[in-house]
Amino acid sequence: MKRRNLMKAAALAATLGMTAGAALAQEAEKKIIGVSIPSATHGFMGGLNWHAQDTIARLGKAYPNLEFVLATAGDAAKQVNDIEDMMATRNIDGLVVLPFESEPLTAPVKAVKEAGKFVTVVDRGLSEEGIEDLYVAGDNTAFGRVAGEYFKANLKPGSKIVVLRGIPTTLDNERVDAFQKALEGSDVEILDMQHGNWNRDDAFTVMQDYLSKYPQIDAVWAADDDMAIGVMEAIAAANRTDEMWVIGGAGMKEIVKRIMDGDKQLPVNVTYPPALISSAIEMTALRFVSNAPMTGRFIIGSQLITPENAEQFYYPDSPF
Amino acid sequence: MKRPDLHTLGPIVALIALVVLGALLNPSFLAPANITNVLARSAFIGMIAVGMTFVITAGGLDLSVGSMAAFLAGVTIMAMNAIAPALGIHWGTILIGMGVALLGGLIAGYLNGALVTKARIEPFIVTLGTMGIFRSLVTWLADGGTLSLASGLRTLYRPVYYGGIGWITWPIITFAIVAILGEWLMRQSRFGRHVEAIGSNERVARYSAIDVNRVKLMTYVLLGLLVGLAVVLYVPRLGSASGSTGVLWELEAIAAVIIGGTALKGGTGRVWGTVVGVLILSLIDNILNLADLVSPYLNGAIQGVIIVLAVVLQREKSTADER
Numbered sequence: 001m002k003r004r005n006l007m008k009a010a011a012l013a014a015t016l017g018m019t020a021g022a023a024l025a026q027e028a029e030k031k032i033i034g035v036s037i038p039s040a041t042h043g044f045m046g047g048l049n050w051h052a053q054d055t056i057a058r059l060g061k062a063y064p065n066l067e068f069v070l071a072t073a074g075d076a077a078k079q080v081n082d083i084e085d086m087m088a089t090r091n092i093d094g095l096v097v098l099p100f101e102s103e104p105l106t107a108p109v110k111a112v113k114e115a116g117k118f119v120t121v122v123d124r125g126l127s128e129e130g131i132e133d134l135y136v137a138g139d140n141t142a143f144g145r146v147a148g149e150y151f152k153a154n155l156k157p158g159s160k161i162v163v164l165r166g167i168p169t170t171l172d173n174e175r176v177d178a179f180q181k182a183l184e185g186s187d188v189e190i191l192d193m194q195h196g197n198w199n200r201d202d203a204f205t206v207m208q209d210y211l212s213k214y215p216q217i218d219a220v221w222a223a224d225d226d227m228a229i230g231v232m233e234a235i236a237a238a239n240r241t242d243e244m245w246v247i248g249g250a251g252m253k254e255i256v257k258r259i260m261d262g263d264k265q266l267p268v269n270v271t272y273p274p275a276l277i278s279s280a281i282e283m284t285a286l287r288f289v290s291n292a293p294m295t296g297r298f299i300i301g302s303q304l305i306t307p308e309n310a311e312q313f314y315y316p317d318s319p320f
Numbered sequence: 321m322k323r324p325d326l327h328t329l330g331p332i333v334a335l336i337a338l339v340v341l342g343a344l345l346n347p348s349f350l351a352p353a354n355i356t357n358v359l360a361r362s363a364f365i366g367m368i369a370v371g372m373t374f375v376i377t378a379g380g381l382d383l384s385v386g387s388m389a390a391f392l393a394g395v396t397i398m399a400m401n402a403i404a405p406a407l408g409i410h411w412g413t414i415l416i417g418m419g420v421a422l423l424g425g426l427i428a429g430y431l432n433g434a435l436v437t438k439a440r441i442e443p444f445i446v447t448l449g450t451m452g453i454f455r456s457l458v459t460w461l462a463d464g465g466t467l468s469l470a471s472g473l474r475t476l477y478r479p480v481y482y483g484g485i486g487w488i489t490w491p492i493i494t495f496a497i498v499a500i501l502g503e504w505l506m507r508q509s510r511f512g513r514h515v516e517a518i519g520s521n522e523r524v525a526r527y528s529a530i531d532v533n534r535v536k537l538m539t540y541v542l543l544g545l546l547v548g549l550a551v552v553l554y555v556p557r558l559g560s561a562s563g564s565t566g567v568l569w570e571l572e573a574i575a576a577v578i579i580g581g582t583a584l585k586g587g588t589g590r591v592w593g594t595v596v597g598v599l600i601l602s603l604i605d606n607i608l609n610l611a612d613l614v615s616p617y618l619n620g621a622i623q624g625v626i627i628v629l630a631v632v633l634q635r636e637k638s639t640a641d642e643r
Contacts, residue, residue: 040464042564049464168617194609194616199564204557205361209609212354213346226466226564233558237482238353254468319465 031288032067033094034086035281036079037122039072042198043226044250047274047320048098055278059285066285076100080108087112094118096284098277102127118287122280124171134287135297136280138272142302144175146270147221147247148182150304154267157187159218162210164196164203164227175223191217196227203230211238219245225252225269232265241265250274251305251313252320260310269305271313274320276300330633331580331596334626338603345611352487354606360481362602363491364389364550369573369580369594370502371543375443376577377506377589378539379519380436383447385547386569387454388428392551393561394458396421397467409472417477421555422548428454429544433537451570459563469559481556491553498546502591512589515539519586576601579630600630 035056040046049072056068069090073079079100086092095112099105099121106126113119113131121132151161163179166172176193183190191214196203203222210217211234220235222228228248235241245265248255250272258266279300287294305313342349368385375382400417407413428450435446461467469477484490506512514535517525526532555561578584579600580593604626608619 040459040563043466043562046459046462046464046466046563165616192612195619199567200558200560200562201565205605206609208357208361209354209606212348212351212357213610229560230558319463 030065030067031093032069032090033096033281033284033288034069034071034083034090034092035096035277036071036073036082036086037098037277038079038100039074043252043320044198044224044272044274047252047318048277050318050320051275052277052281055281059281063285063289066288068281073100076104079105083108083112087115087117092117094120094284094288096120096122096277096280098122098280099124099126106131118284120280120284122277133295134280134283136276136283137297137299138276139299139302140171140174140272141178143249143270143272144178144180144223145182146302146304147223147249148179150247150268150270151188151219151221152183152186155186155188155219158189159187160189160191160214160216161219161221162191162207162214162217163193163221164206164223164231165193166195166198166224166227168195179221179223196222196224196230198224198226200226200230203227204234205230207231207234208238211235211240217244220247222246222248224248225250225255228255228266235265250320253315253318256305256310256314259305259307260314262307267306269313271303271305273300273313274318275315328581328593331593331600331630334579334630334633335596335600335603338600338607338626342603342607342610345607345613349607349610354610356487356489356492358599358602358606359495360489360491362598363495364554365569365572365576365601366495366595366598367498367546367550368543368569369576369598370498370591371539371546372573372577373502373506373580373582373589373591373594374512374515374539375543376574376582376584377519377586378515378536379522379586380443380536380539381447381574382432382443382540382543383570384428384432384450384454385543385573386566386571387451387458388425388544388547388566389551389554389569390561390563390565390567391454391458391461392421392424392428392548393555393565394461394467395424396551396555397469397559397561398461400473401470404470404473409470409476411476413473414477414480417555418552421551422545425544425546425548425551426541427544429541429547430537432544433540436540437533437537455563458561458565462562464563466560466562469555474556474559477556477559479556481553494549494553498549499591499595502594506589506591511535511538516587516589519583519589521587572601575627579627597630600626 035052037052038045040049056070059066060068069086071082073082095117097109102124106128109119109126110131119132120134123137165176192210194206196206220231222231225248228246231246245267249270251269255266255269259269283294286292348354396417399420400413403416404413432447432450435441436443480490514530517530518532518535522532576597577594579597581590582588604623608622
């Protein structure tokens, strides 16, 4: 039950602030870091929220002179308000932001930068280059490429596969383009690509229709672990479990567990870790507590999770 | 009796046209497996839409049903997981879970209805509020992630969605029973007549000694109960619930009701039309997936066009009548 972590973190920060108040006076001056992320509306964001809270609680303990303000937003407009509030009422020294959408967030984040604050942008870039001091992101191209390479290496020529796409976005396009590119030159045919919207129910429906439509499917690129779960359920209902394997993505704990256990239907997975928010917060914190240079771009590679290395990607406490 | 006109037959014509189109585009469209899939996945929205028909006919509206379904699914899963260690993994546990879903639906529906009738708040506002409340509650319960049913229970519960009599699975059977009872309730019962009377003119209904508030409250309770029933059949499908469960179900249910010929302003309800409306919506999705007609980016546009067309087909006649 980690959902009260936010409150705990706040309480912790408050008590630390009080008890350590005297000590702090002679230590380095207090720095406030604002963290603005989308709210937990689907599995991946849920994991990201959990990792953000977890990291903030840990860093708050490790560096008493750092204080964190966490805000989650359900849409871009709310996120803009959050950031303005952080500037106006909390006087933040640094901002870690995962933009809900690139366009609407560009100007507000630019304003933060112009006020002389340290800005870290996570995962979704802003529409104008050169605003952020630090950019931390997953690698969508590698996400598609690593999966595509696995398909190419492990399918016989003449194999047929189906693909489930996410919500129509540039991010999804990058992944799918890289996937198709990686498959080029192989004799593997992509039968169909429909949108499952990173949603279990939608993926279930789309997969049921794929199964009605195509008598031969050798493998499925579900491209997301939530979708993979819906897909596997549809395959099981059609009694075709032995015919095809499924590759999801992002490293959901239930899926990683099944890979660890050597499930034949789920041979591997490709990471796109929600914990990338932790990297961003940690690096921003280091900017204020150390002399280590923390500017630039930090791209987190997408790795292949196999039964051999699955253990190091397994976080049983995370909701994702 | 005058001959049946396009006004009432519009939705059926659209449905038949879609079936013919589907069969022409892909031979596997009429395969029993595909028919089972389409009917079974229509069942959730279908049962909710039958309840929604009563609410809308009485002049109300309920935007909270999708969130309510997600919330009830979450609570049901948590309840079953919690009592499983004590009771063990057998049907008793699952029956209690089903009871939680139905009772929860009843209470949630009563809450909506009471706020509308007793606190006299516009149904749009009440259910917009409860929509947000239920959605947040399930996200909170799931800690932002997904609530999953313990795997033993899941295996036991699974046949409730996938099993049945031959290819006619339990969701299809339940949906059919709900539709028949709903049609009877609307056409033959005093409750149905009162619902229509209130929807066409609330004041006249009140003067005719109809307990308006009670009947309105009952429509929301009925809808809540049917949402609970949909959850009973939804949970065994994927065995999980999250913040993204049941998103936009309310709009699909309302669309199905309107496609079926029920007036959004209330007064005339047609349960069989709602059933046809639900089938039309599911078929569009199914056909778009089966045939590569258009870019998947345009699926939503095709759906929109067909929804509007289905309604235009039946409204043309009635506006002509009024002139």
